[in-house]
Amino acid sequence: MKFFIDVALDLLKNNEVQAIIGPETSSQANFVIDLGDQAKVPIISFSATSPSLSSAQTPYFVRASLSDSSQVKAIASIVKAFRWKEVVVIYENTDYGTGIVPYLVDAFTAIETRVPYRSVLSPIATDDRILSELYKLMTMQTRVFVVHMSYSLASRFFLKAKDVGMMNKEYAWIITNGLSDQLNSMDASVVHSMQGVLCVEPYVPMSDKLKNFNIKWSQKFHKENPDMEMATLNIFGLWAYDTVWALALAAEKVGAENTHFQHPQVVEELTDLSTLGISTIGPKLLKTILETKFTGLSGEFSLDGQLQSSAFRVLNVIGGGGREIGFWTPRNGILRKLNAADTKFYSPSNSNLGAIVWPGNSMNVPKGWVIPTNGKKLKIGVPIKEGFTEFVKVEKDPTTNAPVVTGYCIDVFNAAIGELPYDLPHEFIPFTSSGTYWTNLSLFLL
Structure with missing residues (x-):
């Protein structure tokens, strides 16, 4: 991270740049934008998307992208x-x-x-x-x-x-x-x-400008990299292109006069930060950047603090x-x-x-919730008794000898389970009229 600070400090102190496009990541930007505030130089990033970076707290930070x-x-x-x-x-x-x-x-x-x-x-x-x-x-x-x-x-x-x-x-x-x-x-x-x-x-709406750019981009890429497969330019690439245009338009409007830094009086043993100058056109350039609006490759491009979608x-x-x-x-x-x-x-x-x-x-929508593999199944007690078999009927599978439970109550229960927004593993446990077993069951279908 120190590398990015050193580069930004060198650009501001020794080259007296009037704006910096970058850094690439939110973590890098977090360290650099304080330098921009101190020197009153706009720091414009098309890829630092963290909401923790805010122009309200660091006014010389301009987000040329959407916030996450x-x-x-x-x-x-x-x-x-x-x-x-x-x-x-x-x-x-x-x-x-x-x-x-x-x-x-x-x-x-x-x-x-x-x-x-x-x-x-x-x-x-x-x-x-x-x-x-x-x-x-x-x-x-x-x-x-x-x-x-x-x-x-x-x-x-x-x-x-x-x-x-x-x-x-x-x-x-x-x-x-x-x-x-x-x-x-x-x-x-x-x-x-x-x-x-x-x-x-x-x-990103398709436009004639974007179509033409894609054609030129493809031709240039294949000419310079004939053996490589070209990747489609993503939204960050489009924002980068529009960011350069926005800064160029703002700089042209501000002009090149008085583009110097004011420096503090030289005092022995001052740190690099304390000797950092202040841009004389920084405030005006920042205001002009934020007021710049045009239709770019990514659509309507307006940097009023950050882009909107x-x-x-x-x-x-x-x-x-x-x-x-x-x-x-x-x-x-x-x-x-x-x-x-x-x-x-x-x-x-x-x-x-x-x-x-x-x-x-799978074409089936995940329910979003399941009993973990080490979870317990819901045990449902089903009485074995004569009469009313249309409601609950217990038979044995002739092949596996496992109980087969059917009936209106079972159908209603299965329909209710199917409406839950999660899976509910369960098993039907047939039982006789002995009350001693009932207390070990989780639910009863009577």
């Missing part, structure tokens, strides 16, 4: 649509990882969904540490997981999750935008381990990447088609999503 908090309502809406009542949040122990957690928990609380456990992993966690945490998660009842971590950790995490059988039926996984934007550039083995995962990403795409990881299954907007909730957003009603229904292939190549 912008996606939490979209994720919560998906959880609500499938009636999942418990979710485990899995994240890395960095500024990027922890910043979103309070917003996720608040969004889940608003839809009456509990977060019974938060799984935290170091970005340099060993494979054994990852496996230990996965085994711990397997012993819990919750089967819905929201994952928010960098690709370097997530790639190892999902490979191990597949190895231990957690990418099979009954499991539901949702990844945040930071990972979904990299699906097209991920290693094939990692994408294969994530089959059935759901994810959200900001919606009017919609998110909902994707299902199938094959080599993410397949679009719907959209989410703040006004209309979940939509199958974005151009169908004429309704005035907010919909959290999963019926508005396209067909989903869940982990384990």
Whole structure:
């Protein structure tokens, strides 16, 4: 981390730059933006997405990207649509990882969904540490997981999750935008381990400007890298391009006059920070950047503190990447088609999503909750008696000699169990009229 501080300090002190684009990560930005505030030089980042970074606290920090908090309502809406009542949040122990957690928990609380456990992993966690945490998660009842971590950790995490059988039926996984934007550039083995995962990403409308750029980008890439397969430019690449344009437009408007630093009087034994000058045009440049608005590759680009998004795409990881299954907007909730957003009603229904292939190549929606493998089954006492067999009837299977329980009461019970938002393992225990056995049973069907 010291490297990034030294680079930024060198740029400000020795080169007297009037703006810095970067740093790349939220953790790096956390150290550098204080220098920008001190020198009154805008620090513009298109990839530092942690909500913990705020222009309210550090006014010379400009986020040229969406805050991670912008996606939490979209994720919560998906959880609500499938009636999942418990979710485990899995994240890395960095500024990027922890910043979103309070917003996720608040969004889940608003839809009456509990977060019974938060799984935290170091970005340099060993494979054994990852496996230990996965085994711990397997012993819990919750089967819905929201994952928010960098690709370097997530790639190892999902490979191990597949190895231990957690990418099979009954499991539901949702990844945040930071990972979904990299699906097209991920290693094939990692994408294969994530089959059935759901994810959200900001919606970028296709435009003539974006089409033309993609053509030029493809031609340039293949010319310079004829033996390499080109990865699609993701949202961060588009934000980077638009950020450079925004700064160029603002700098052109401000002009190049009086672009110098004011320096404090030289005093012996001053530190590098205390000798850092102050930009004379910094305040004006910052104001101009925040007022700059134009239509860029990523859509309407306005840096009033940070970007805003009017919609998110909902994707299902199938094959080599993410397949679009719907959209989410703040006004209309979940939509199958974005151009169908004429309704005035907010919909959290999963019926508005396209067909989903869940982990384990299943087409059935995971219930989100199961009795752990070491859990006990619910025992249901069924009386063996003459008469009223249309309500409860106990017979023996001629092949296995196991009891076969049928009847109207059994049908009603099975229908009620099927409506629960989780699995409930159970078994029917036939018994005679002896009252001594009744006390050992969990439930009676009379």
